[in-house]
Amino acid sequence: MTGLLWPGDHRAGDAFSDASVVAAAVRVESVWLSALGEIGVAPRFADGIVDEAGAALADDAEIAALAAAGENAGNPIVPLLSRLRDLLADRDPDAARWLHAGLTSQDVLDTALMIVTRDTVRAIRAELDGVITALAGHLDRHRSTPMIGRTLTQPAVEITAGVKIAAWCDGVLDADDDLTALRFPASLSGAAGSRSGTVALGVAAPRDLADTVAAGLGLATTHPWHTTRAPITRAADALQGCTAALGRIATDVITGSRPEIGEFTEPTAAGRGGSSAMPQKVNPVLSVLIRRTALTAPALAALIHTAAADAGDERPPGAWHVEWEPLQSLARHTLAAARQAAELTAGLQIHADAMAGRVARHRDDIDAEHRTLGRLVGRDDIDARGDADAIVDATLTRIRQREDHP
Template sequence: MWGESVSLLEPGRHRVAHLADDAALLTAMVRVELAWLRALSGAGLLKPEQVAAAEQQLPSPVIDPAAVESSGNPVKPLVDALRAALPEVSAQLHRGLTSQDVLDTALMLMARNVLDHVTGSLTAAAADLARLADDHRGSVMPGRTLTRYAVPVTFGLTAAQWLAGILDARDAVATVRSALPIQCGGAAGTLSLAGELVADPVALAEDFARQLDLRWPGLPWHTRRTPVTRLGDALTQTVDALGVIAADILMLGRPEIAEVRERAVEGRGGSSTMPHKQNPVLAVLIRSAALQAPGLGAQLHLCAAQAVDQRPDGAWHAEWASCRQLLLLTATAASQTAELVAGLEVDPDTMTRHAESAATHLLAERGEVGGGPASYLGASDAFVDAVLVRWRGSRDA
């Protein structure tokens, strides 16, 4: 269903594939089923020792792709395998849930792991960007708008703007991560069978959420896909911010500009035919991710708009690959960005030389007033300070 964990056409995916590959998905689905058993046990439908024994005896299920196709999703073959392996709890296993409850909740568990990884990478990148912003607040360089010289700026302000984008993304990720919900509605979003099993099916759902340390959203969201689109939006926003950094570095690193350079790493960036080349591979791959992420986010919105009836006929199914691809794309690009900015080589002398040679253009706005590019920086230093204050506050919180 999901394809290969690591693809030769997705460079860098090996960094994070384990977070959302088939093994991770199976692990998450099993966690969901066990959490439901614990909730049923809390309601008196199973003995605690039965659940504990099931957890001890739990096999590593192997799912036949043909069985997944026959069922339309991986949950039924998983449940069949678990019932066969755990006869003492088989009658209650999955009872009251539906396949969408399990898979949606498992995807939220996988998303949480990915978001934690992304947050770590963004925090690492932010620390290095803060250093660059502070170190280069006085490194004057040409400002460029619409590909032409504008007015002088500093590389410190450029790095501060990159940092602000990273902090915005990290905030968006944190907001989504804190609200990741379980899915629990039963066959058609009414908790009908759960209502036959217990006096208060909502309390059962709430306990289910507690078992997984996820949020009970108040009602099922089988056809109200806001949790998925909100997740996709935060991921896309993150890759947008990473893409700006990569695109700027690629432009400023062109040999005719050469104001920054991606650090050379042994064995990376070589050409198959031109021995003189050292390609900026990390920046290229991050930019590639930024060109892919918006389409994946849009796919999730398209699916959300077609989530009809009480459970969708294909729109839900079409989410899966796009959601997982966007999770892994973001985690990969965030990891690559942290490495890119940690090793970024900045050439302030070249920046200054470019600014001085282009002074006529860069200072045209100010008219006949004297002074060089370094005297026409406006509030650049204050803007750097504002972003650094925000960074330090978030770091120390």
């Protein structure tokens, strides 16, 4: 995954890569086969035999071959199984025959997607830790810094930088809450979602077997969800919400970093922000790329919801297939944006003098509401900062509570 047309994709690393999906699918098959052996339905095979055989599939050429072969079956699990059986047959022909017994390709792919989504969400939350810590520091330093509050692009009333930063932070905290609330269930219900294959193998308690395998994979248990796509749509919503929270910060930084405003400056790095034609420019590239992600994410989430709405029968033709790539893109893009945002907020320069100077220049305009309300109540001593201190304190309390109960 080169990411040529998605600058910054490299920041997502191996998260939700094709290789990670293949590795997760192999792990699902391995834990399932071991569980069948544990309950005496299948022979007990050497520990790790499936994982060892599947390690060969991490090769780039192998993954490319699986991707091409997936066209014939409509999903990558069918050719993966064929290749994995070949690799297993060299070690233990019985293991090759028992591989995947009682499962269907949707079980394996859906469960693998839950594994890699869970891992990516963990990585995103780790980056949000850095964003929140950085914003808390800015809150402490600039809680009382006066600045202009803008509505519909125009000066409105005086606020403080603390109020603005608190709003940024509350958005990130909300996004983190949504990511934390996600559940990642295994999908182990067989060909048509009834666990009929498991029953046919002679498993006395199919749900218990599914629960055991889910626990072995570090996943939650649930009812069959082949055509009940809430685990996917909820993940998409939480990821999209995260990009929106980060995008709001980026949009404010873009506006505030205009030279004629000069309230914010992005952290610098060698070669960053340059122009191919104008050598004097230093563009706010981190914010631009974060905003790009925030603008792209809703369409990806909407596509996943559209697919869920069309998930009929016991396995949908086409709608299920729609989900995979948008979920991968959404997860990787969100992680890259979170890492960009962690760098942005840690190194963000907030120019209090520029903020205060602009407040002074626009004093007559931004005090208009206070003058009007002051006449209404017979006062001329209205605090222009409003409830700014309480707003900042409430956000700082949320941050401390999160630290106490991660």
